[in-house]
Amino acid sequence: MTNKAESTDWREGRRRSAHDAIIDAAWSLVSDEGLAGLSLRDLARRAGITAPTVYAYFDSKNAIYDAMFGRAATEFAERMAEPFECDDPREILTASARRFAHFCTNSPARYQLLFQRTIPGFEPSPESYAPAVRSLALARSRLALNGITEARHVDMWTALITGLVDQQVSNDPGGERWTRLIDESVAMFLTHCQPIQASRKRPSRPTRAKGIPT
């Protein structure tokens, strides 16, 4: 009863699930051993196959990193796109920052792969990177809801939040020494970027920040 197309789909589905199972095992492995500790032998053992079989699904080790990146970026985009219970733009922005930090501290290896560039020869492919671009656009729109549209302020926002996350992950893993500062930091940021709440004037000072003199 199965025609050729059905059979192809079925096999394709099997193949995809095996593919995904390997990436599952890869994430499980790097969660235990660190992102740089990924080896094909260990990965295969954890996936219940042998090392050469991995090459039936991935061309190289970097292809595995790329698939891991792609999944992480998709998870990130989906998580950040989930609706919030509140309506106030300021509350949304604050909750968004907390959600970002929670996502990052939940899996330092994932944070390292997504947001720090520490694997020697690896760069994500455009396809894997695409969800991350979408997420940045989403962050931009949430800032815009708060009247923040200047590129300079968007960059300040990303630096502010990633700085808190980075300190948290690097210097107090598992704790909340820096993540608990998110609410106050967001308040500081908004006070600075929207000093005249109900005005249409450009909210920030007109003077340009000087560069580093050297």
Next chain:
Amino acid sequence: MTNKAESTDWREGRRRSAHDAIIDAAWSLVSDEGLAGLSLRDLARRAGITAPTVYAYFDSKNAIYDAMFGRAATEFAERMAEPFECDDPREILTASARRFAHFCTNSPARYQLLFQRTIPGFEPSPESYAPAVRSLALARSRLALNGITEARHVDMWTALITGLVDQQVSNDPGGERWTRLIDESVAMFLTHCQPIQASRKRPSRPTRAKGIPT
């Protein structure tokens, strides 16, 4: 004419200079190949010796990382301790942030070794770490000159500045997209942390920031 003590000193000096020459080569190597790209063979070749000779000066590869860390931490402490041309506490703090950023962006590998923990089995020894502790104390004192003494605000400061540096190094290496935001970010920070300039009242809001709700 050389007594035993002189001879010992001389030899000790030779030994130290060879030691330093190896660390020179190590920094030269990781500047080209990345911090994780340090191998004893390449290191020895660049230092003009052979790999086993390295073991006459260092017990292990991690001992090399430790010596590299120690030198970097000392350079950092010395650089940050240099006097500023200005007297105003606020100017000093701002210049200090610019100096920190300049130090970090000047050598991403050094930044990675000093401030991110990315080498798998490596932790700096207490002796190598000591200068970094001194530098943190110095930063604290410069914040105190600006009336900022609460631990929470010190943590916000470190997150703010390292966030800018981290974004700069990760996403615009060699540029100044984030470092040029330092002046404005410091102004934002000071406005938040010293809202009542000449008052002795505690400057920040009494409400405690809530933790991440999971």
Next chain:
DNA sequence: GTCTATAGCTGGATAGAC
């Protein structure tokens, strides 16, 4: 697609002559 076997290389570290 999955396996066994292995190539080919690079890594850190050691032995022992000089």
Next chain:
DNA sequence: GTCTATCCAGCTATAGAC
């Protein structure tokens, strides 16, 4: 202290039987 020679473990990746 410095070398040559080498060990041994680990790695990615491939060949070829089934």
